[in-house]
Amino acid sequence: MDDMKVINFMRLRTWATVLSLFLMLGSVASLAVKGINWGLDFTGGTLIELVYDQPVRTAEIRQQLSAAGYDDAVVQEFGSAEDILVRIPGNNPEMGTGVARVLGQNYDGAVEAVRVEFVGPQVGERLREQGGLGMLFAMLLITLYIAFRFQYKFSLGAILSLAHDVIFTLGIFALLGLQFDLTVMAAILAVIGYSLNDTIIVYDRIRENFRKLRKGDAVEVINVSLTQTLGRTLATSGTTLMVLFSLFLFGGEMIHNFALALIVGVGVGTYSSVYIASNMLIYMKISREDLIVPVKENQGEDEMP
Incomplete structure (x- = not known):
């Protein structure tokens, strides 16, 4: 010592x-x-599950959504590189189709919205x-x-x-x-x-x-x-x-x-x-x-x- x-x-x-x-x-x-x-986990929003026919990168999807005006979109893989989960603020039943159309314009292949759900603020x-x-x-x-x-x-x-x-x-x-x-x-x-x-x-x-x-x-x-x-x-x-x-x-x-x-x-x-x-x-x-x-x-x- x-x-x-x-x-x-x-x-x-x-x-x-x-x-x-x-x-x-x-x-x-x-x-x-x-x-x-607060993120969408706390404020609520629309969940959109997209299925691609080929593996894609979430960073590219995020850039495409940001360019289309979805700045607060959260994008992550959902089990595989072809299955993508997108979370966007707001409650619009047509949002899933619109997001799939925006992403399909920048992708050489098929993009389909297979699930659209709304998570409420409660x-x-x-x-x-x-x-x-x-x-x-x-x-x-x-x-x-x-x-x-x-x-x-x-x-x-x-x-x-x-x-x-x-x-x-x-x-x-x-x-x-x-x-x-x-x-x-x-x-x-x-x-x-x-x-x-x-x-x-x-x-x-x-x-x-x-x-x-x-x-x-x-x-x-x-x-x-x-x-x-x-x-x-x-x-x-x-x-x-x-x-x-x-x-x-x-x-x-x-x-x-x-x-x-x-x-x-x-x-x-x-x-x-x-x-x-x-x-x-x-x-x-x-x-x-x-x-x-x-x-x-x-x-x-x-x-x-």
Whole structure:
């Protein structure tokens, strides 16, 4: 321990607090002014299943629909490269025929719309409500778990860290006007899990060092703990981000927003484990007394002859 060079992370904690407040205010303002651009999974729309006589590329279909005025169309393969599913806002029974005609003009072969269905906004409202309730319920369980596993001060720091990560990620999507669909919802839940895992590892080392190190105040103990977990944090975040950037660049448009949400979430989650979760312990004046294991009053009496 004495030979290890301790990095003074908490030296920047005041600046980090100001930065976090600025990011939160900016994210909330972005959500209030621009709002979330809900995808068809939440707003409803028309589903059109098209069958081609030869394999086609979804990127080319997307370009053709955009040129024809269907800018918000979502195109994906539906079981095979010949079976294509197109989702477009609006409820028009003739839309399937119109889309097939537009695509047939740019294709040397046959294109047929075999299924046209409308998904109403009521389904989207249910998905929004259930998704939001799911995230709130998950955070409540996380709060109870950490309060039981560690101490209530740790619980408050962890939940603020998770809220910081989720709000910032949503703010980025609102600011850029990116579509928020079920894949992005899944990415947000994955961000909560990733950030929580990173925070618990840091918290576990902080608790261990509070009990093991006899010298140093809370700032010094937290700096030692963060230094000890730095290698693991960088390795985990680095390898995760490499995979996510590969998905973002080469995974195709269907998972583009999913990968972006995870990239933003993993990056801000690594930051928040240090400067939100750990920093909050100092603001709440964490001490060794908070983490002392209570000794039973009759523990030594049973051992007496």
